[in-house]
Amino acid sequence: LLILGGLSFVLNQLIKRSLSSASGKGDPADYLLLVTLVALVLLGIIFTALFFFMDSCTWTSSVFFYMMTAVLGLGVFVPWLQLLIQRHPLFWLLGFLMQTHTRLYLLSFWTLLAILACSVVLYQNSKRTKESKKLQISTVTRKYFHFLAVATYIPGLLYDRQLLFVTAVICLAVFVLLEYIRYFRIKPLGQTLRNLLTLFLDERDSGPLILTHIYLLLGMSLPVWLFPRVCAASLSGPSTLLPYAGVL
Numbered sequence: 001l002l003i004l005g006g007l008s009f010v011l012n013q014l015i016k017r018s019l020s021s022a023s024g025k026g027d028p029a030d031y032l033l034l035v036t037l038v039a040l041v042l043l044g045i046i047f048t049a050l051f052f053f054m055d056s057c058t059w060t061s062s063v064f065f066y067m068m069t070a071v072l073g074l075g076v077f078v079p080w081l082q083l084l085i086q087r088h089p090l091f092w093l094l095g096f097l098m099q100t101h102t103r104l105y106l107l108s109f110w111t112l113l114a115i116l117a118c119s120v121v122l123y124q125n126s127k128r129t130k131e132s133k134k135l136q137i138s139t140v141t142r143k144y145f146h147f148l149a150v151a152t153y154i155p156g157l158l159y160d161r162q163l164l165f166v167t168a169v170i171c172l173a174v175f176v177l178l179e180y181i182r183y184f185r186i187k188p189l190g191q192t193l194r195n196l197l198t199l200f201l202d203e204r205d206s207g208p209l210i211l212t213h214i215y216l217l218l219g220m221s222l223p224v225w226l227f228p229r230v231c232a233a234s235l236s237g238p239s240t241l242l243p244y245a246g247v248l
Contacts, residue, residue: 028085028092029162033169033225035084039077040176043069047180056184065186069177096166103163106155110167113148120144125196142200146216150247153220157243161224168221175214183209220246 047056047065054061081089097103124141156164180186182193197210223245 028087028096029165029169031081031084032089032166035077035081036169036173039073040173043072044176044180046072047184051184056186057190059187061184062187062190065181065184093166097163100160102159106160106163107167109155110152113152117145117148121196121200124199128199145213149216149220153247157224157247161243165221165224168217168224172214172217172221175217179210179214222246 046068050064050068051061054064056062056065078089085092097107120141153164156167178189178193181190182197183190185191185194200210200212223243227242
């Protein structure tokens with residue numbers, strides 16, 4: 001109920017912001033977040049309903065998953081976003097990401113951090129033996145990921161908050177889609193993701209879903225997503241620390 005309530009609040013704020021802007025004159029980043037959240041929720045509902053009657057572990061179901069995601073994404077959500085921003089989303093996104101040298105530097109730095117995070121996951125799993133498969137990583141190792149998250153957000157908050165806004169939305173979409181693949185055991189990555197992430201489970205992930213990393217992303221991104229105009233203002237005034245609320 002808490003998650004649904006928070007999601008409803010975020011969607012309500014985004015819809016109000018979108019409706020308050022003239023058609024085609026709003027910030028494309030706002031529309032990107034709105035469409036992404038709606039798409040992820042609808043995909044989750046659709047696949048949960050379908051795989052209640054189907055075995056999601058087969059190749060047939062896996063192909064159906066990817067085809068349905070592509071059809072809904074390219075046939076419904078991308079045209080919807082294009083209608084809102086009055087330009088093709090892919091062309092807008094490429095132009096946005098390569099707009100300045102600072103953005104290219106930040107993207108390169110974040111790519112290195114992502115590679116480092118994946119390397120930590122693979123390294124920790126490589127140390128497991130058949131006798132220690134049920135062991136969990138230490139709290140110190142978990143803090144590595146918190147450090148990487150802070151190292152990701154601080155440069156974005158300092159140098160380009162709009163880029164941080166957009167890349168956080170993309171990261172959320174990737175995290176949720178990968179969780180769908182892991183949860184439904186979609187081939188060929190579903191079982192591999194289950195095996196790799198089992199080591200990082202704790203009492204907060206006692207259910208069928210692994211949401212800790214998504215919670216971390218949401219907690220650090222919500223101040224920037226919900227109050228982008230305030231976060232983009234000058235560094236003076238009472239709202240100076242607002243964009244850093246998630247990091248602090």
